[in-house]
Amino acid sequence: MEQEAIPLWSHNRGESDPIVFGGGPVLTANPEPLAPFLDVILLGDGEHLLPTFIDTIQLTKHLQRIDRLKKLAQVPGLYVPELYIPQYSHSGTLESITPIEASIPNSIAKQTWQGNSLSYSTVITPDAAWPNIHMVETVRSCPELCRFCLASYLTLPFRSPSLEDALIPAVEKGINVTKRIGLLGASVTQHPQFSDFLKWINQDRFSDVRLSISSVRASTVNYEMTKILSQHDCRSLTIAIESGSERIRNFVNKKLTEEEIFLAARYAIDGGLKSLKLYGMVGLPLENDEDVEATADLLLRIKKQTTGLRLTLGVSTFVPKAHTPFQWYGVRPEASQRLKILSKRLKSKGICVRPESYRWSLIQALISRSDRRLAPVIALMKGTKSSVGNWKQAYNTIRNNNNSHLKDQKFQIPIPPPWEEVIHENWDLSKVLPWKHLEGPLKPELLIEHHKKSLN
Numbered sequence: 309m310e311q312e313a314i315p316l317w318s319h320n321r322g323e324s325d326p327i328v329f330g331g332g333p334v335l336t337a338n339p340e341p342l343a344p345f346l347d348v349i350l351l352g353d354g355e356h357l358l359p360t361f362i363d364t365i366q367l368t369k370h371l372q373r374i375d376r377l378k379k380l381a382q383v384p385g386l387y388v389p390e391l392y393i394p395q396y397s398h399s400g401t402l403e404s405i406t407p408i409e410a411s412i413p414n415s416i417a418k419q420t421w422q423g424n425s426l427s428y429s430t431v432i433t434p435d436a437a438w439p440n441i442h443m444v445e446t447v448r449s450c451p452e453l454c455r456f457c458l459a460s461y462l463t464l465p466f467r468s469p470s471l472e473d474a475l476i477p478a479v480e481k482g483i484n485v486t487k488r489i490g491l492l493g494a495s496v497t498q499h500p501q502f503s504d505f506l507k508w509i510n511q512d513r514f515s516d517v518r519l520s521i522s523s524v525r526a527s528t529v530n531y532e533m534t535k536i537l538s539q540h541d542c543r544s545l546t547i548a549i550e551s552g553s554e555r556i557r558n559f560v561n562k563k564l565t566e567e568e569i570f571l572a573a574r575y576a577i578d579g580g581l582k583s584l585k586l587y588g589m590v591g592l593p594l595e596n597d598e599d600v601e602a603t604a605d606l607l608l609r610i611k612k613q614t615t616g617l618r619l620t621l622g623v624s625t626f627v628p629k630a631h632t633p634f635q636w637y638g639v640r641p642e643a644s645q646r647l648k649i650l651s652k653r654l655k656s657k658g659i660c661v662r663p664e665s666y667r668w669s670l671i672q673a674l675i676s677r678s679d680r681r682l683a684p685v686i687a688l689m690k691g692t693k694s695s696v697g698n699w700k701q702a703y704n705t706i707r708n709n710n711n712s713h714l715k716d717q718k719f720q721i722p723i724p725p726p727w728e729e730v731i732h733e734n735w736d737l738s739k740v741l742p743w744k745h746l747e748g749p750l751k752p753e754l755l756i757e758h759h760k761k762s763l764n
């Protein structure tokens with residue numbers, strides 16, 4: 309295959325090889341596990357980064373590869389992993405990540421788009437993951453700062469394009485080719501002009517437009533909203549409650565009362581929607597079995613008070629994410645049992661429970677919290693079936709130093725830390741994090757402050 313001609317490891321690429329680059333939220337949060345495969349990583353918003361990246365690529369065409377990479381590293385938001393060296397202690401603790409020479413910046417700051425526009429679909433096709441739907445990004449980030457939330461913390465500040473100049477023109481573009489509009493964003497209904505948008509879409513000429521919206525904040529739901537949504541063939545509303553326990557909601561900074569949750573469910577049914585999906589989480593730090601029982605109790609009470617509304621609980625395991633105040637917490641093994649408790653208590657009462665796989669949450673955490681020492685594991689997974697068992701096996705193989713497949717490398721990557729340490733351990737606040745050299749929207753001191761605040 310032609311792609312095999314490009315060496316997998318960036319260190320092995322030469323003058324005739326292309327510059328391999330990547331970007332997006334996963335790489336912006338923690339690019340380190342994939343860093344040895346990429347020449348350049350774009351940290352932050354594409355609107356901002358892509359034009360400068362492309363210009364610099366053009367302007368440096370004549371340079372030798374290494375000089376070109378060094379020039380790219382001078383552009384804000386462009387991270388060239390090869391120019392940064394991690395140092396480890398004898399016991400394998402990450403001690404520092406420093407540039408190879410003084411001319412390379414010590415840290416790279418994520419770039420934030422502040423213009424009055426967000427993105428929308430440019431290709432609409434029946435073969436897309438969401439077929440024939442025109443997706444419009446309505447807001448970016450979320451001002452709520454739930455302490456586990458990557459969608460909020462990594463993308464701050466909260467941005468909402470103006471209704472007349474950006475949102476309506478973006479939706480109109482799609483209406484010309486499809487009758488299905490999807491509004492995207494971490495907290496769509498928090499757009500300050502969302503009720504005006506609903507009034508606009510509720511005109512007779514758009515009566516055949518079908519609206520879908522991503523998860524909304526329960527406290528923003530009202531009767532007018534659910535009625536207009538249902539008139540536009542939206543059948544279901546999704547709200548994230550995280551936990552039925554008020555203690556846990558306070559701990560994670562989910563500013564949501566039980567009354568608001570009940571009201572959202574009431575508005576859903578009164579407005580004519582058919583179902584309500586609630587998102588929850590188990591395995592949150594400090595959570596105990598009673599908190600999980602409280603989630604089940606809450607769902608059962610909602611069910612009782614909203615007969616006729618189909619209830620679904622989507623529930624995942626807490627996974628720590630870089631650049632959030634909960635990045636230091638590990639995955640709790642109790643989560644596995646707690647997912648089962650919820651299924652057991654709710655399924656028999658007619659509530660649909662959709663638990664995410666606990667075992668896959670472990671792989672999420674592995675990718676979320678690892679450093680470059682995970683790269684040989686990822687390389688070993690190449691060509692094998694992506695199952696949790698195979699991931700574990702690959703990790704053990706590399707841990708046991710059986711890395712003969714890396715012999716062609718110009719450099720050796722030390723073996724990764726124990727599985728338990730990366731996935732389950734609560735890390736000390738003073739630990740050098742794998743993404744230490746990458747600046748998120750908030751300074752590490754502020755994340756520590758938010759972390760400590762949760763414990764008060």
Ligand code: SF4
Nearest residue numbers: 450453454457460494
């Ligand atoms: S309300 Fe939702 S999107 Fe906003 S910070 Fe909380 S979990 Fe994240």
